[in-house]
Amino acid sequence: MRIEKTTAGTPHRIVIVGGGAGGLELATRLGRKFGSGGRVEVTLVDSKRTHVWKPKLHEIAAGSMDIGDHEVPYLAQAHWHGFRFRIGQMIGLDRSRREIHVAPFVDEDGKEVTPARSFPYDTLVIAVGSLSNDFGTPGVREHALKLETVADARRFHVRMVNACVRAHAQRSPLRPGQLHVAIIGAGATGVELAAELHHTTREVVAYGLDRVDAEKDVRLTLIEAAPRVLPALPERLSRSTERLLRKLGVEVNTDARVAEVLPDGVRLADGRVLPAELVVWAAGVKAPDFLTRLDGLETNRINQLVVRQTLQSSVDDDIFAMGDCAACPWPEKDGFVPPRAQAAHQQASHLYTQLQRRLAGKPVQDYRYRDFGSLVSLGEFSTVGNMMGGLARGDLFIEGWFARLMYASLYKMHELALHGWVKVTLDTLARMITRRTEPHVKLH
Incomplete structure (x- = not known):
């Protein structure tokens, strides 16, 4: 070495x-x-x-x-x-x-x-x-996709696009579970993925895959072992998010523990089997x-x-x-x-x-975490969250365009820390321009 x-x-x-x-x-x-x-x-x-x-x-x-x-x-x-x-x-x-x-x-x-x-x-x-924590659940390593790295995210996207193209090209009717996506874990990652997929699957289908009916054929299912979605966040935020997800047509299963991930679906502890072509594991971290x-x-x-x-x-x-x-x-x-x-x-x-x-030879000081609240993006549909600190006593519940602006600002703060104002401003303008001339969803 x-x-x-x-x-x-x-x-x-x-x-x-x-x-x-x-x-x-x-x-x-x-x-x-x-x-x-x-x-x-x-x-x-x-x-x-x-x-x-x-x-x-x-x-x-x-x-x-x-x-x-x-x-x-x-x-x-x-x-x-x-x-x-x-x-x-x-x-x-x-x-x-x-x-x-x-x-x-x-x-x-x-x-x-x-x-x-x-x-x-x-x-x-x-x-x-x-990393994701699969808690030793059978079938997760063999049949489920995770979102731990960029490579994982790309792999899921390619499989999703391929699934839509395959369904469009086949002559036989869709089999049970085809074009169904089961997302295990209704924390921020699972919820945001479900909402984003509701929008982008429709965008993909709109590019000439006219034999696929996105409203009827594409089905998104969230599975959460806890009694509510976003269990680590305030209950009011959880309730609002679940209402919005159901309005989008996402099937939400709470109090549902996964017993096994199958090659073509998910088996729950109560014996139910939820068929799915794609399974994403987004539950737990380690x-x-x-x-x-x-x-x-x-x-x-x-x-x-x-x-x-x-x-x-x-x-x-x-x-x-x-x-x-x-x-x-x-x-x-x-x-x-x-x-x-x-x-x-x-x-x-x-x-x-x-x-x-x-x-400088001085003692290091203690770190104190300041909780500014949480924001969850529901894609093109909405953004919800709660803000904490000096703005109000307790939580301040926010949603809509203001919440979306705050959500975007989190990423801008990260970019600013890395690049400074000049590069971030130029990059942002460039993205706004190119977005007008390119598909709004990646098709490959």
Whole structure:
């Protein structure tokens, strides 16, 4: 295994593992701050070449977003903002030598691009996000699609378009379950995917697939084990969302536990079988399994790294964790910070300040999560949500155009953190222009 080292006695080495929303924002801001000074060396390590904001995956899956307009190449971002990017998946940690171990990177043909390597650090930040948790449910790995990566979203979209084309071309009547999509899990991802698919499947069919009746043939089913959709959000928001989904024609099944995913549908615990050509698993989250094998770092039952209020590992002051992979205390709720994009954004901002204090020899301060509420996009139909904080006592329930504006602003805040006002403004104008000359849904 090759070890990449810097010159002895030179820069303080900050290594950030994971280029998601929080990790890339932190690397970008630290790179801008220290990239030209030589006192600090910032390295971002990720197993992919490009970044896409994870809350956008349902739009990629539905085909309503052109991925090419929103991908951020890590190499270019690193070049422009003063940090280094190294490709590869972290697989191990040596705390005594202060090194992370990265697996070889291979291309789609199985050829090795980079060898196994080790990267030394003085400060390590782990921000590898989360994965779906199938809870060991039979058939999920074999027959269900997940939305964990851009590749997953693309795979679902291609299968969805192929299903529509196949149904149009066949001479025989549709078989039971054909053009049915079952989405397991009615959290934000499942709900947003269902609403987005209601719009985009009709767009796809409208491009000449006239033998498919979208209103009659395309069927969307949400399956949730909890008593209501969006179980982690306020009940009023949940009720409103369910009404809107049913108005769209989405079949909503709550208090419905999945016993098995079949090749052509879903079997529930009560014995019912819901036929479906496509099944998406969007229920539950956990951190990647490799975190449980990192040289004694403490993890919880869903593999999250246990951190103190400072975001430092419970057993090592030189290691921080943030985002979905961190179990960070939330004293005000006597629980843990929820796995949301707003938490990752806040933690990136917090660590940007605290790592500067650490470099100056000052103690790092505690992180406090501020819950600004939740927003759920129902595609072209509506957006609903609740806002918290200084706007009102308790929750302020919002929907319609104002909620949609607030939802869009979350992504703009992320883009601004990465690119600044000039690039974001130009990119936004370019997307508005090209959208007028291209299909509103991806057809391949």
